[in-house]
Amino acid sequence: MSGGSGSDDSVTANGRVYIPEVRNKETPAVGMKFDSLDLVYNFYNRYAFLAGFGIRLHSSFWGKNKKEILRKEFVCCKQGAYRNDETRERNRQRGISRCNCKAKIVVVKTHESKKYTISLFAEGHNHKMTPSGRMHLLRSHRRISDSTKVLTKQLGSVNIPINQKVSIFEVQSGGMDKIGFIKKDMYNLECSVNGKLRNHDVELVTEYFMAEHKKNEAFYFKIEGDGDNRFSRCFWADATSRRGTGFMEMLLYSIPHSTRIDTT
Structure with missing residues (x-):
């Protein structure tokens, strides 16, 4: 279902456009207003989670005083494309992570208004949606909660290695797809904390x-x-x-x- 959209040229090679099936109240629509860019990101990321894709920040347009953003794009994580580099040798082939998907929302802020308004919503994708069992692998849907960070610190104080910490959280949550992050995120957290210490x-x-x-x-x-x-x-x-x-x-x-x- 659609909550309204702007122009959309997200067409696959065979002419197919994938439109997420999400309830109208969860779907962005042109004219929606938000108090901050964080709220815009959270709303679009929630929609993306229900739809089956990830998002990331894209271009920004700053005001003359460089103190606030007047225009911001939030795009599908498969926006853009990698350049082919034949000089690089790859040990293994990965799935296509960028395929020039055009799905996005654009918000603008005028001088007369203190809110950000959706001016463009392109909801069509040129790729299939990610299955629910793999959504936890998408970066925008991964997060280590504050309670998990505290428990991680406690487990580290008794010298429990990272791989065992992840196993504990996996058992506690009922599966790797339910803990909200992957092992790489835990390693990054440990490196950040250890560097500060x-x-x-x-x-x-x-x-x-x-x-x-x-x-x-x-x-x-x-x-x-x-x-x-x-x-x-x-x-x-x-x-x-x-x-x-x-x-x-x-x-x-x-x-x-x-x-x-x-x-x-």
């Missing part, structure tokens, strides 16, 4: 050494970088160690080269 650890160590030196000037420490403003290693010796051994420098720990600090 590494930087935070360096700051804590530096603050601790500075405090110890302030309490006792005999406390010695030295932080070394690798020449590219990255933490390499750290030595320290308290007053007792310096009296007992002359000057014993102790290697505290090393941090991966991806961690950066200011060693000046």
Whole structure:
């Protein structure tokens, strides 16, 4: 069913156009108004989930002051096409992820209005809709909830690896298609959290050494970088160690080269 559309040239090679069957109240229509672009995205993404496709952000037109977007396009995830690169060798063939699909909505914001209005809705696709059992693989429909992030942190504190964490969530949710994300998303979350913690650890160590030196000037420490403003290693010796051994420098720990600090 359609809630109204603009021009639509999403035609397959055999002349077929795929129109999603979604209830009118869930379908975008020209003239609909929204208070923000986030609400537009959420509404269109909800429609896309019911229809069987994913979406992504596309072009934007900013106002003269560059402080707000006056026009925004949200398109089907299969919009556009990859350029053929015969110089690249592919280990395996993947399905076609871009096929110049023209399905999209366009919203505009006028100076007289504070709302975004749908000015164009092209609902036809030149590809079949994604089966419900594979919708969880589409990027716009994947999300790690706040509660899952908390549980992930707790499981990480007892050194449970990522693949086992995903298995736990899969059993808890009743299937991989119901947990709301894929294993790659969990790896990305872990990398993001671990990167922040590494930087935070360096700051804590530096603050601790500075405090110890302030309490006792005999406390010695030295932080070394690798020449590219990255933490390499750290030595320290308290007053007792310096009296007992002359000057014993102790290697505290090393941090991966991806961690950066200011060693000046």
